[in-house]
Amino acid sequence: MDEAAVSVEGLCKSYGRGAKRLRAVDGVSFAVPRGSVVGLLGPNGAGKTTVIKCILGLVTPDAGEVRILGADVRREPLRAYRHVASVLEGSRNVYWRLTVRENLEFFASLMGVDPRRRRPFLDELLERFDLASRQHATVNDLSRGMKQKVAIACAFAREAEVLFLDEPTLGLDLATARQLQATLKELAREHGRTIVLSSHDMDVVEDLCARVVILSAGRVVVDDEVRNLVGLFRAEAYRIEVVGELPQAACERLRERFRVRAWEGSPAGTSFEVELADAGELYEVVDRIREFGAPLRAIARSEPDLAEVFLRVTSSRGQLLPEREAAEAAREASSP
Amino acid sequence: MSAARGAEGLWILARALWHRSAVMFLRYAFNTLGLLVSLYLVFLVFFLGANYVGGGFAGSPVPGLGRTLDQLVVGFFLWFLALAAYQDLADKVMQEAQWGTLEQVMMTPFGFRWVSLVTVLVDTVLNFAIAAVILAAMLLTSGRTLHVDLATVVPLLLLVVGTSVGLGFGLAGLALIYKRVQALYQVLQFLLIFLIAAPLDASPLLGLLPLTLPAHLTIDAMTQGTRLWQMPVRELALASVVSAAYLALGLLVFGRMERAARATGNLAHY
Incomplete structure (x- = not known):
């Protein structure tokens, strides 16, 4: 079966009336293949949550069509709900007065999954999310990180093929977030689930998602594989550090010729990033620094990551597209 | 995926909803x-107040006063059952929105309406348990006895609860849109007293009001010992139709409000 797990076509949604009418989603279309992990990104107010809720049938769109494994969410929501589970509000998605296990059993039952027959799978989830030792504790007594894990484990307990995870690591400390990230990665791979992940944590997205859909002002501005995106924005950029403070004149001298950014200066040292047309220009940069008598401390090549791509895509949407098109054209021209 | 559908799936769902309600009931x-x-x-205030002002119910030389006390006990019992039935449902919707679980329970292949109906049934069983305890306490306090023929009382109580559940669905629908509907509870509490005590003899049209006819039939059965088959068929039929109509109306309102909440995107707001 090559049917998409999720397909969204021409989705539009506005809130309010008259002068206060706000277009939250404006003609969004994308598809998520079965078994893939896709990131849905965007700055605050880009329309991510509305898109996710429209896909889940929790918000009725003004126009457009959403299908989950072929089921039209608007016309046959109950059929669509056979295949989908979600974590929408982190730790708030479970019953805090029930124990961890009771929650897992309850949410499994909501899908018609008999928890008594699926005990080994629920045990596995408890182990994977490091919740086994607290399975009989009420959720209320757990830390925020553990509550979040319970919510995600409950989504998995539903045994749905498609999972929507909205900010699964929000508010967690780094160690817990990374642990959760590793668990999600294992489960997605082993159980072949389709996951749509929305997060502001770019490390999580870059690690888990092969592809991202980036929204800005209710529209899809990017729908591409992560490696392509990072490649598109890859440039001959170097991070240079010198000993001592470089005078302002040095900065201006460098700016005359190159794109200089992220300038950080202090009496102890100065660092900046410089973008070059080719690696050969690096000698010229070094010569200009030498003019001011500052000894070099380090030169390192800068590799763009998803966070940088995201910032550049969403911070200057109007300018991005020509830039992106140019980068794409350059990539095509350089390919054999 | 090993999910069951149809009757087996519904049974799994019902078991889970029962377990959730029972556990919550005990943990709170x-x-x-x-x-x-x-x-x-509250009952004690009524009872002692009436005893003090009226010189007592049970031992009163005034004929029929003992019967009035029986009616008060049954009326109070019905009032609690009706109140619990509509408030539980509306409260659940508001609480679930607050807890962040409302959208989760809506995303079930059985449909939210089934989840709500089964929840109502489960809660009704629990409310019957509470009501039974209160009833026993009232009877012990007043020294009275009532006729509890289950074959008669249970169907009549279901008609009372059915009407009230219809009201509950209507309120739950309003809660989906307006989020806070507790202010209506105060008014409805008094309205329920009127509905249960409305003088049916004054006008047969009062039988069309919610609760009135099934409440009267239940009071009759429990105080006079009238059996189901001894009751006028016309009244039983009318009580059933009226109860079903209010339940259907409540479900209709709930469905409309649910659609409106999805359209405005404030289903999970609270």
Whole structure:
């Protein structure tokens, strides 16, 4: 079966009336293949949550069509709900007065999954999310990180093929977030689930998602594989550090010729990033620094990551597209 | 995926909803106990007040006063059952929105309406248990006895609860849109007293009001010992139709409000 797990076509949604009418989603279309992990990104107010809720049938769109494994969410929501589970509000998605296990059993039952027959799978989830030792504790007594894990484990307990995870690591400390990230990665791979992940944590997205859909002002501005995106924005950029403070004149001298950014200066040292047309220009940069008598401390090549791509895509949407098109054209021209 | 559908799936769902409600009921034990005590105290105020002002019910030389006390006990019992049935449903919708679980329970292949209906059934069983305890306490306090022929009382109580559940669905629908509907509870509490005590003899049209006819039939059955088959078929039929109509109306309102909440995107707001 090559049917998409999720397909969204021409989705539009506005809130309010008259002068206060706000277009939250404006003609969004994308598809998520079965078994893939896709990131849905965007700055605050880009329309991510509305898109996710429209896909889940929790918000009725003004126009457009959403299908989950072929089921039209608007016309046959109950059929669509056979295949989908979600974590929408982190730790708030479970019953805090029930124990961890009771929650897992309850949410499994909501899908018609008999928890008594699926005990080994629920045990596995408890182990994977490091919740086994607290399975009989009420959720209320757990830390925020553990509550979040319970919510995600409950989504998995539903045994749905498609999972929507909205900010699964929000508010967690780094160690817990990374642990959760590793668990999600294992489960997605082993159980072949389709996951749509929305997060502001770019490390999580870059690690888990092969592809991202980036929204800005209710529209899809990017729908591409992560490696392509990072490649598109890859440039001959170097991070240079010198000993001592470089005078302002040095900065201006460098700016005359190159794109200089992220300038950080202090009496102890100065660092900046410089973008070059080719690696050969690096000698010229070094010569200009030498003019001011500052000894070099380090030169390192800068590799763009998803966070940088995201910032550049969403911070200057109007300018991005020509830039992106140019980068794409350059990539095509350089390919054999 | 090993999910069951149809009757087996519904049975799994019902079991889970029962377990959830029963566990919550016990884990909020203080609240449950508080409810029992406060209801008993309200009855005690009525009972002692009437005893003091009217010179007593049971031992009164005035003929029929003993019967009035029986009616008060049954009326109070019905009032609690009706109140619990509509408030539980509306409260659940508001609480679930607050807890962030409302959208989760809506995303079930069985449909939210089934989840709500089964929840109502489960809660009704629990409410019957509470009501039975209060009833026993009232009877012990008043020294009266009632006729409890289950074959008669249970169907009639279901008609009372069915009407009230219809009201509950309507309120739950309003809660989906307006989020806070507790202010209506105060008005409805008094309205329920009127509906249960409305003088049917004054006009047969009063039988069309919610609760009135099934409440009267239940009071009759429990105080006079009238059996189901001894009741006028016309009244039983009318009570059933009226109860079903209010339940259907409540479900209709709920469906409309649910659609409106999805359209405005404020289903999970609270």
